[in-house]
Amino acid sequence: MLTILFDGVAYGMLLFVLASGLSVTLGLMNFINLAHGAFAMVGGYVTALLMERLGAPFLVTLPAAFLVPAILGIVLERTLYRRLYGASPLDQVLFTIGLVLMAMPIADYWLGAEARQVHLPDWLSGSLSLYGVGISRYRLFIVGVCGAIAAALQIFLVRTRFGAQLRAAVDDARVANGLGIDVDRIFAITFAVGSGLAGLGGALAADVVGGVDPSFPLKFLVAMLIVVTIGGSNGILGALFGALLLGVLDVAGKYYIPSIGAFIIYGVMVATLIVRPQGLFSRGDGR
Amino acid sequence: MTARTSTLCVALAALLAASPALADDNSVTIGMILPMTGPSASTGKQEKAGAELYLQQHGDTVAGKTIVLAVKDDTGAADVTKRLAQDLVANDHAAALMGFGLTPLALAAAPIATEAKVPEIVTAAATASITEKSPFIVRTSFTLPQASAPMAQWALNNGVKKVVTIVTDYGPGVDAEKWFGETFEKGGGTIVERIRAPLKNPDFAPFLQRVADDKPDAVFVFVPSGFGSVFMKQFVERGLDKAGVKLIGTGDVTDDDQLADIGDAALGAVTAHHYSAAHDSPENKAFVAAFEKANAGMRPNFMAVAAYDGMDLVYRALEKTKGDASGPALLAAMKGMSWTSPRGPVSIDPETRDIVQNIYVRKVEKTDGALYNVEFATIPDVKDPYKAGKH
Numbered sequence: 074m075l076t077i078l079f080d081g082v083a084y085g086m087l088l089f090v091l092a093s094g095l096s097v098t099l100g101l102m103n104f105i106n107l108a109h110g111a112f113a114m115v116g117g118y119v120t121a122l123l124m125e126r127l128g129a130p131f132l133v134t135l136p137a138a139f140l141v142p143a144i145l146g147i148v149l150e151r152t153l154y155r156r157l158y159g160a161s162p163l164d165q166v167l168f169t170i171g172l173v174l175m176a177m178p179i180a181d182y183w184l185g186a187e188a189r190q191v192h193l194p195d196w197l198s199g200s201l202s203l204y205g206v207g208i209s210r211y212r213l214f215i216v217g218v219c220g221a222i223a224a225a226l227q228i229f230l231v232r233t234r235f236g237a238q239l240r241a242a243v244d245d246a247r248v249a250n251g252l253g254i255d256v257d258r259i260f261a262i263t264f265a266v267g268s269g270l271a272g273l274g275g276a277l278a279a280d281v282v283g284g285v286d287p288s289f290p291l292k293f294l295v296a297m298l299i300v301v302t303i304g305g306s307n308g309i310l311g312a313l314f315g316a317l318l319l320g321v322l323d324v325a326g327k328y329y330i331p332s333i334g335a336f337i338i339y340g341v342m343v344a345t346l347i348v349r350p351q352g353l354f355s356r357g358d359g360r
Numbered sequence: 361m362t363a364r365t366s367t368l369c370v371a372l373a374a375l376l377a378a379s380p381a382l383a384d385d386n387s388v389t390i391g392m393i394l395p396m397t398g399p400s401a402s403t404g405k406q407e408k409a410g411a412e413l414y415l416q417q418h419g420d421t422v423a424g425k426t427i428v429l430a431v432k433d434d435t436g437a438a439d440v441t442k443r444l445a446q447d448l449v450a451n452d453h454a455a456a457l458m459g460f461g462l463t464p465l466a467l468a469a470a471p472i473a474t475e476a477k478v479p480e481i482v483t484a485a486a487t488a489s490i491t492e493k494s495p496f497i498v499r500t501s502f503t504l505p506q507a508s509a510p511m512a513q514w515a516l517n518n519g520v521k522k523v524v525t526i527v528t529d530y531g532p533g534v535d536a537e538k539w540f541g542e543t544f545e546k547g548g549g550t551i552v553e554r555i556r557a558p559l560k561n562p563d564f565a566p567f568l569q570r571v572a573d574d575k576p577d578a579v580f581v582f583v584p585s586g587f588g589s590v591f592m593k594q595f596v597e598r599g600l601d602k603a604g605v606k607l608i609g610t611g612d613v614t615d616d617d618q619l620a621d622i623g624d625a626a627l628g629a630v631t632a633h634h635y636s637a638a639h640d641s642p643e644n645k646a647f648v649a650a651f652e653k654a655n656a657g658m659r660p661n662f663m664a665v666a667a668y669d670g671m672d673l674v675y676r677a678l679e680k681t682k683g684d685a686s687g688p689a690l691l692a693a694m695k696g697m698s699w700t701s702p703r704g705p706v707s708i709d710p711e712t713r714d715i716v717q718n719i720y721v722r723k724v725e726k727t728d729g730a731l732y733n734v735e736f737a738t739i740p741d742v743k744d745p746y747k748a749g750k751h
Contacts, residue, residue, distance in 0.1 A: 076572075080565050178397075186401030190589060190621045200599045207572070209565075209597045281563055283590025284621075288399055327566035334566070335558040 075206040077328050083212035085320020086219035089313050091274035092300040094267025096312035101243045105165045108172035110290030112142040116272020117285030121189035138276035139269040146268025150261050173290045180287040188284030226309045299342045305352020314354045387426040388455045388685045391448030395461040396433035403461040403663050409655045410667035422675045423683035438468040445469040449476045455685040458670050463487040463531045470494040477687035483666040487531040488746035491714045498694050498713045501666040502634045503744040504532045505539035507610040510719045510739045511632035512543035522550050522576040528583050529556035536582035552576050568598045578606035588613040589622045596625040616661035619731045626724045634717050635662040635703040638732035647702035669701045712747040
C-alpha cells in the first residue's frame with residue numbers, strides 16, 4: 074500500500090518536472106507549446122548518448138541534459154517562438170505540433186528508431202526497505218531531485234526580483250516594459266528554463282519508460298497536458314499538485330483495478346473539466 | 361539487318377528498359393515489406409539483414425531465375441503495408457510477398473495475397489490466427505501458442521505451482537496469456553492473476569508491485585520485443601528476483617538483439633522460444649558468424665533467422681517447381697517443405713501452412729563476457745497448438 078503511494082508520488086514528481094516548463098509557458102506566458110516534449114526528448118538523448126559514447130557518469134550528464142535543451146530553447150525562442158506570442162491559440166498549436174512532427178523524424182534519421190538506454194549506476198538501482206516498505210532507490214532519487222526543483226522554482230518565482238518582473242511582464246507586458254523591465258529578455262530566459270526542465274525530466278524519465286526513442290515527444294504529451302489541465306495553468310504549485318494527484322491515481326488505478334487502470338486519469342481529467350474547467354488548484358476563474 | 365544495327369538495337373532496348381529490366385522474363389521479384397522506420401524499426405533492420413545475407417551467400421540465381429529482392433518500408437502502419445503490397449503485386453509483378461513486422465500489417469496484406477494468388481510469407485508477426493486469413497499465407501517465424509504452451513509444460517515439470525501472467529494487451533499477448541494459462545491449469549497449476557498491461561504505457565511498476573504482493577512461484581511475461589529491457593529492469597528494481605520469483609516467458613522478452621542493453625538484470629530468466637543466437641549447431645554457428653561479419657557485429661535475433669528462412673523457402677520452392685514462379689505452384693511447393701534452418705529442423709505444415717519447429721527452453725547466462733539465451737531443453741517438432749486443436 075505504502076509502496077504504491079510512494080511509486081505514485083515518484084511518478085507524479087517526474088510528471089511535474091516534465092510538465093513544469095509547459096505550465097510556465099502556458100500559465101505565465103500564455104503560449105501553448107506542444108513541442109515541449111521534444112525538449113524532453115533532447116534531454117533524454119543527451120544523457121543516453123553522453124553515457125554511451127563518452128562513458129560519462131549518470132549524475133554528470135544531468136546538468137548537460139538541462140543545459141542543451143535550454144540553449145536550444147533560447148535559440149528557437151529568439152528565432153521562431155517569439156513571432157507567435159500573442160498569435161491565436163490555433164496558430165500556436167499548429168506551429169508547435171509541426172515542430173514535434175519535424176523533431177521526431179530528425180531524431181530517427183540521426184540516431185535511429187531504436188530506444189537508447191540510460192544505464193543507472195549501481196547505487197541507484199535495486200530497492201531498499203524502509204520500515205518494511207519496499208522503495209526503489211531510483212524512484213527515491215527522483216522524488217528528491219524533483220522535490221528540490223519544485224521548491225527552488227516556487228521560491229524563485231515568488232521571492233526573487235526576477236520572479237516579480239516575470240509576473241509583472243505577464244500581467245501587462247506593455248506597462249512592464251514602460252517601467253524599464255526588459256520583457257523580451259525575461260520571456261527568453263523563462264522559456265529556456267522551461268525547456269531545460271523538460272530536458273532534465275526527459276533524462277530522468279528515460280530509465281522508467283525504457284529508454285529514449287523518436288516517439289518520446291508524444292509519449293508524455295498527453296500526460297503533461299492532463300497535468301496542466303488538472304492543476305490549473307497559473308503557477309508552480311498547481312502543476313505540482315496536479316502532477317502528484319495524477320501520478321498517485323495512475324499507479325494506484327493500475328495496481329488495484331489493472332483492467333481499467335489505464336483509463337482512470339482520463340476520467341479524472343474529464344471530471345475536472347466539467348466541474349472546474351479552470352483547474353483544481355487554480356485561483357480565480359478560468360481565462 | 362546487319363550485325364551492327366542489331367547490336368545497336370539491343371543496346372537501345374537495354375537502355376530504354378534500364379529500370380524495368382528487372383521485370384524481364386527470367387527474374388523473380390520478392391517484395392519484402394518491413395517497418396524500417398518507426399517504433400518497430402529494429403524488426404525491419406534484422407529482417408532485411410537476414411534476407412540480404414541469404415542472397416549474398418546463395419547468389420541471386422536459382423532454377424534459372426534471377427531473384428530480385430525489393431525491400432519496402434511500411435513504417436509499421438497497416439494502410440501503408442496494404443498499398444505497398446498492391447504496388448508490388450501490380451507493378452513489380454512480385455512472385456511472393458515477405459516480411460510483415462506486426463500482426464495488423466500481416467492481416468492488411470492478406471486480401472491482396474488471396475486476390476492476386478501470391479504467397480505471403482510472414483517472417484515476423486506471431487499471432488496464431490494469421491495464417492487462417494488467406495490460403496496463400498505461409499509462416500517462417502513462430503506463433504505465440506507454439507512457444508507459450510511448452511513454457512507452461514516446463515514450469516509444471518519444474519515445481520512451479522502458482523503463476524501470475526503479465527502480457528501486453530494486444531493480439532499476440534492475449535494468445536500467449538491464453539495458451540500458457542490453459543496448459544498450465546490443465547496440468548494442475550494455478551494462475552493467481554492475469555494482468556494485461558496497455559501497449560502504450562511502458563511503466564510496469566504498478567503491475568510488478570501486484571506480482572510482489574501476490575508472491576507467486578513465477579511470473580510469466582509476454583512483451584513485444586523492445587519492451588523487454590524496461591520490464592526486466594523494473595523486475596529487479598522491485599527486488600522480485602531476490603524474493604525468489606522466477607521470471608519465465610516467451611523469448612521476446614530476452615530478445616538477442618536487446619539482451620546486451622538489458623544487462624545483468626536478465627540473468628537467470630527462463631524462456632521458451634524457437635531461436636537463440638547461442639543455438640549449438642554447425643549451421644547456426646556459420647549463420648551467426650556470417651551475419652555478424654556482414655552487419656558490423658550486430659547479433660542476429662529470431663527475426664533475422666525467420667527472414668533468412670523465408671528466402672530459403674522461396675529458393676527451395678523455385679527449385680522444386682523448376683523455375684515456375686506462379687503463385688499456386690510456389691504455394692504447393694512450399695507446403696510440406698522441410699529443411700535444416702540455423703534454428704534446427706523445420707518444416708511447413710501442409711494443412712495450416714504454419715511452421716513446425718523445435719521449441720527450446722533457455723536460460724540467460726553469461727558466456728565469454730556476453731549475455732546469451734543458453735538452451736538446455738528441447739521440445740521437438742512443435743505444431744501451432746491453436747490450429748492443431750482445430751484440425
